[in-house]
Amino acid sequence: MDLAEWDQRHRDAFYSVKEALPYLEGVFVAYNSNIDAIKHLNEEDLAKLLELFEAAEIQEKISAYPREIKEPLDFLARLMISMRDGKAAEVPTYTAETHEWLKGHLGFDYARMGGQAGIIANLLVHLGLKKVVAYVPWLSEEQAGYFAPSESLLHPKVEGGKVFLKHPLEAYKPGIDSKVNWILEYSKDLDVSCGGNTFKVPRDNRLIISSRPKWLRLDMDKEIYEQLDSLGHVDGAILSGYQMIKEEYEDGTTYEDYVAKSVRAIEKLKSLNPELRIHVELTSIQNRVIRKAILEEIVAGHVHSLGLDTVEVANALNVLGHEELSYAVIRKGENGIMALYQGAVQLLEDLALERVHVHCLGFYICALAKGHPLTLKEHRDSLLFASSLAATQALEGKIETLDEAEAGLEVPVSEKGLEDLENFKLYCVGRKLCSPDEFEYGYIYGVKHDAVIVPSKVVSKPRATVGIGDAISAGAFVAMLAKMKQKWAGK
Ligand code: 8BR
Numbered sequence: 001m002d003l004a005e006w007d008q009r010h011r012d013a014f015y016s017v018k019e020a021l022p023y024l025e026g027v028f029v030a031y032n033s034n035i036d037a038i039k040h041l042n043e044e045d046l047a048k049l050l051e052l053f054e055a056a057e058i059q060e061k062i063s064a065y066p067r068e069i070k071e072p073l074d075f076l077a078r079l080m081i082s083m084r085d086g087k088a089a090e091v092p093t094y095t096a097e098t099h100e101w102l103k104g105h106l107g108f109d110y111a112r113m114g115g116q117a118g119i120i121a122n123l124l125v126h127l128g129l130k131k132v133v134a135y136v137p138w139l140s141e142e143q144a145g146y147f148a149p150s151e152s153l154l155h156p157k158v159e160g161g162k163v164f165l166k167h168p169l170e171a172y173k174p175g176i177d178s179k180v181n182w183i184l185e186y187s188k189d190l191d192v193s194c195g196g197n198t199f200k201v202p203r204d205n206r207l208i209i210s211s212r213p214k215w216l217r218l219d220m221d222k223e224i225y226e227q228l229d230s231l232g233h234v235d236g237a238i239l240s241g242y243q244m245i246k247e248e249y250e251d252g253t254t255y256e257d258y259v260a261k262s263v264r265a266i267e268k269l270k271s272l273n274p275e276l277r278i279h280v281e282l283t284s285i286q287n288r289v290i291r292k293a294i295l296e297e298i299v300a301g302h303v304h305s306l307g308l309d310t311v312e313v314a315n316a317l318n319v320l321g322h323e324e325l326s327y328a329v330i331r332k333g334e335n336g337i338m339a340l341y342q343g344a345v346q347l348l349e350d351l352a353l354e355r356v357h358v359h360c361l362g363f364y365i366c367a368l369a370k371g372h373p374l375t376l377k378e379h380r381d382s383l384l385f386a387s388s389l390a391a392t393q394a395l396e397g398k399i400e401t402l403d404e405a406e407a408g409l410e411v412p413v414s415e416k417g418l419e420d421l422e423n424f425k426l427y428c429v430g431r432k433l434c435s436p437d438e439f440e441y442g443y444i445y446g447v448k449h450d451a452v453i454v455p456s457k458v459v460s461k462p463r464a465t466v467g468i469g470d471a472i473s474a475g476a477f478v479a480m481l482a483k484m485k486q487k488w489a490g491k
Helices: 003-023 043-050 055-064 072-085 096-105 116-126 222-226 255-272 288-299 310-319 323-331 336-350 376-396 404-410 415-430 436-441 468-488
Strands: 027-031 034-040 089-093 110-114 132-135 153-159 162-166 180-186 191-194 197-200 205-211 236-240 277-281 305-309 355-359 363-369 443-445 449-455
Touching (some): 003 376, 003 404, 003 415, 003 468, 027 116, 043 072, 043 191, 055 072, 072 180, 072 205, 096 180, 096 205, 116 153, 116 236, 116 468, 153 222, 222 255, 236 255, 236 468, 255 277, 288 310, 305 310, 305 468, 310 323, 310 336, 336 355, 336 449, 355 468, 363 376, 363 415, 376 436, 376 443, 376 449, 415 436, 415 449, 436 443
Parallel strands (some): 027 132, 034 180, 089 205, 132 153, 236 277, 305 355
Antiparallel strands (some): 034 110, 180 205, 191 197, 355 363, 363 449
């Protein structure tokens, strides 16, 4: 595969999608947003935290390996474990006291928009979409301030029993708390000394304390659900945050109630516009019952498109009963990309989807059901557009305008990605999934499905990695929607 050729294809795809984007009338984005409070820990911060507790009690907690932050000591133990191993971790907390304690004893360096729906809504506005309707069931005043200050960004607001669309700053629910996640970053070689134990942090990484307040519900306000047509015309919806659903709630409701409500909301959205496409963005879901319910009950048969990374493909396959394939995806190795491709196809079939988009470092795979209105070239353009967005996001840490996103075009296509695809070519050609020529274009024509496989751009020293996955999935999905609208307009 030719690197220069793929660079040129990225360039052509970017401008072709740029031309198509104005055909989009609107996109709906729900449900999760939060505030990320970021703190980079130095030795002084650590020493201050450690002197608040006895070394022995910290050690005891480390051995107990708390899976939830109930008290400050749980937090300190998980921080020590994460730093000792240099491993990223995300630990939930269900009490607002954790936030207060961290604010009082540590403080943060800066805060930003967090959560897939919040990040995606801002990105789409920055890309110049005419109308982005966000919906966050727990939109607080503080949270509203993290949405892009643009007239194109709207949120439903109930007034006198009627629903209006307003900027989040005029649509928040007064008096509700904010969901704040703490991101505690640390650097390689930081010296840590706790009692008799000393170690050096082996690599840069982070611990996330994700806040799951008791009042958090993945739900749509009754009036908004009933008057969903007040959103006006939308071409597509990007839904995320289902991982917030809990098995049981203190008021006796269960995940089944929230799964049913989620499905009703999706069906209502579809009833507004028969051409509307729905994309669900997955993230890691620890609880297997919830993961299975999301896939089998919310996604299967109700939505069109699914976006996920390698680990999530493995996790999804695992709960759907494909353990062997799931392990092959996780083991990576020589057959990893084959397993990933088979996994994407399996998800497409099991969940009756139109499109499954898997993103990895260096290449993307998109499995497609037969009969999609776009050609494989148009799907390829959508993926390549997403790859350029990802490169800009990694390079700059943000994308403020569509013109700024052109910066990503200067990032080279990943050589490692191309190499991986060369190996995959042998498999595809050997199995007669495609001819060598077709593979060079990134196209696989199957009997029951098609697929597009592209190498992607990778920034060697990324400024940040947050939001890249969201930019890839949302970017490719809206590019696809825009291309469809352009086609239907006869252009
Ligand atoms: P998740 O957060 O969903 O895992 O997605 C992250 C995605 O970001 C990866 O799949 C990869 O494609 C992309 N990515 C990462 Br991580 N680092 C990148 C980099 N330096 N340049 C471009 N893309 C990157």
